[in-house]
Amino acid sequence: MQTKIVAFIERLQQVTTFDGIQRLIEQLRDLYQVEHLIYHSVNSAGEPYAALTYSLDWVDHYLEQDYGRIDPVVLGCYQRFHPVDWKRLDWSSKRVRNFLLEASDAGIGNQGFSIPIRGPNGQFALFTVNHRCSDEEWLRFTDAHVRDLLLIAHYVNQKALEVERGTDRLPDQSLSPRELDALTMLGMGKSRGHAAEILSISEHTLRVYIESARFKLGAANTTHAVALAMARGKIIV
């Protein structure tokens, strides 16, 4: 069994394009004989990327409906450190059950196992195995392959980051100490006036920091700037 993963990692090293990752994901699905395999990520600029074996119809529908915001797999893994079996997630809300029905119709299996991954600057990725089978079968599968999957998830993410770095993007905008102070205060719920008082600067000055931070982050308004700074790990509230 170990030869599988060794061969895979060797082949992964050759890959230099997103297409290559996609093909590898498909080969991996066949190798492990599961219904679906999904790698998807959101980089620091918020751009999504995915290599997966779901039907394109489902992917389009998912994106159109912005299901990433209610999908318990995404929500549940976003802040988690450890891989999680889909059974352990929260499927209780009505909206989610509806989503589940649609997913099932689109050919998504009832069993799933997802591995969250985090990269630099808030980059977030998920590596998911999906299958349709009984709980017992699934338990046997996961027990047998968790280690492999962890390694694969890690390597695939590394490769995706590497390939993406080729597509040169805007450099990571760094915020000045005062800008971080300002955003932190606002994120903590202080009003501009109070925040300025705490930082011992005029309210006007505070506003300059917020403005420049907003500009650097490409944020539409103050709330957005705070949200982006948080999402990118620049501040903690």
Add this chain to the structure above:
Amino acid sequence: MQTKIVAFIERLQQVTTFDGIQRLIEQLRDLYQVEHLIYHSVNSAGEPYAALTYSLDWVDHYLEQDYGRIDPVVLGCYQRFHPVDWKRLDWSSKRVRNFLLEASDAGIGNQGFSIPIRGPNGQFALFTVNHRCSDEEWLRFTDAHVRDLLLIAHYVNQKALEVERGTDRLPDQSLSPRELDALTMLGMGKSRGHAAEILSISEHTLRVYIESARFKLGAANTTHAVALAMARGKIIV
């Protein structure tokens, strides 16, 4: 070497109080013969807790100065999934270098290794080993003990959560779907008017959601509500 950790885990099971955890941390420091051992966490309500071997003076100073917001160890690990050696963190800013000098004066060693941990509802914890030695010595130490430390970090966090659950806290406030929608839109930078339009409701209605979400989250204003919802993993922007 393995007997060390087995004995530790057994003793850990007996612990039922915060004081017990503190004593165990001290014993662990002696066991591994390092300068300092630190476990600290922030729960879903934002309350900090720590069991550590730093001097109380330094802890007081750290809290008073709110160094948690600039400490590269905290910042760097907050969004990371994997343990990290302090050398790999970003110590470049002036403010940080100053912090480092103060820390060194307070008896904190030059070498460190921190393990981030995440629990339910945005709970975040750090397990850190600190020592004063050369890079080579430190490499030998970490190489020899990473596995142990990972396990210990995990068990200590579990125990801390368990002990904390005893001190019954306010139940986790759940937000309604529409409240989540509203906060998500604002977190994405939409204005109230635009957000209402996207959600196909009146701007007045949107405001009701924001107000109730703010109330539930105990937030002072909209920006705060979005920040809290993000920190608690309720929304993704």
Add this chain to the structure above:
DNA sequence: ATTACCCTCCCCATTTTCGGGGAATTATAA
């Protein structure tokens, strides 16, 4: 079936923030 919560709509007055300007001194870095 009653309670409770969710969703939707509306008014008003007050406070706060936004987005455009401009300008000075001090650090930091190339």
Add this chain to the structure above:
DNA sequence: TTATAATTCCCCGAAAATGGGGAGGGTAAT
């Protein structure tokens, strides 16, 4: 050293948010 960035201060009008109030219909659970 010279440029670039950071830090600090200021004005103003338009726009948005806040904090009260009230009201009706729906759904879900007890």
